[in-house]
Amino acid sequence: MVSENEKTPVRQLDARSLRGLAHPLRMQLLDALRFGGPATASQLAAKLGESSGATSYHLRQLAEYGFVEDAPEHGKGRERWWKAAYRGLRFDTDLLDDSDPAVRGAADMYLHEVATTQTxxxxxxxxxxxxxxxEWRHVGDMSSATLRLTPELTQELVEKMHALIDTYRDRAAAEDAPGAEQVRLHTHAFPIRTD
Known part of the structure; x- marks a missing residue:
């Protein structure tokens, strides 16, 4: 049987789901589950320096909006384990122009929290x-490039970068492969003004 996570690895954020996610602790909890695997509210509280009451509350909110789900295969007794429901999220920039100011505010907060996390x-x-x-100390990258592009060329470049990254998902090393680690990639493309 194919899990929901395997069927739908990326969730498209909409106005409703964005409101449920756009909170710094919720975003940290979701990232901790996505990248660290299933955990309890107490484990996540210790990892993030929060109270278990706060993590429990925000995990329930994430569950209400479908971002996390129970992981009963990990639990013993009364322990409630959680896991991420999706491997990734897709943000629609149209949310920044939504007619509802609460949605625009949530979209803005979400993007700023993503930038803070990446930094x-x-x-x-x-x-x-x-x-x-x-062998890991010299393979990181902090390059930047400034190109003169139109919005259309910028969109083409972003799509090609994402397509290239996607080709490596199929080549990902097994969990137990010697020397394999999770590697975080950040891509940024935005216009700048120069004087």
Whole structure:
């Protein structure tokens, strides 16, 4: 039997689901489950430096909006284990122009939290890279390029970058492959003004 996660690996955010996700702790909880695997509210509280009451509440909210689900195969006794319902999220930029100001605010907050998380990920890597084995210390990338593009060419470039990344999903190393680690990729494409 194919799990829902395998059938629908990426969830398209809409106005309703965005309202349920656009909270910094909820986004951290979802990322912790997506990248760290199933966990209890207490385990997540310890990992994120929060109270188990707060993590329990926000996990229930995430479940109400379909982002997380029970993982009973991990539980013992009264422990409630949670897992991410989807491997990824897709943000529709039309949400930034929604007629409802609450949706626009949630969309803006979501994007700022994503940017904060990505900055924190990169900063953590820079601060800890010396603790990684030698073969991992020199494969990271912090490049940037400034190109003169039209909106259409920018969209084409973004789609091609995402298509390239997708080709590596099928080539991903097995969990137990020697030397394999989770590798985080961030892509950014945005216009800038120069004087």
């Amino acid at each position: 924190r990920d990169l900063s953590t890597w820079l601060g800890n890279r010396g603790s990684w084995p030698e």
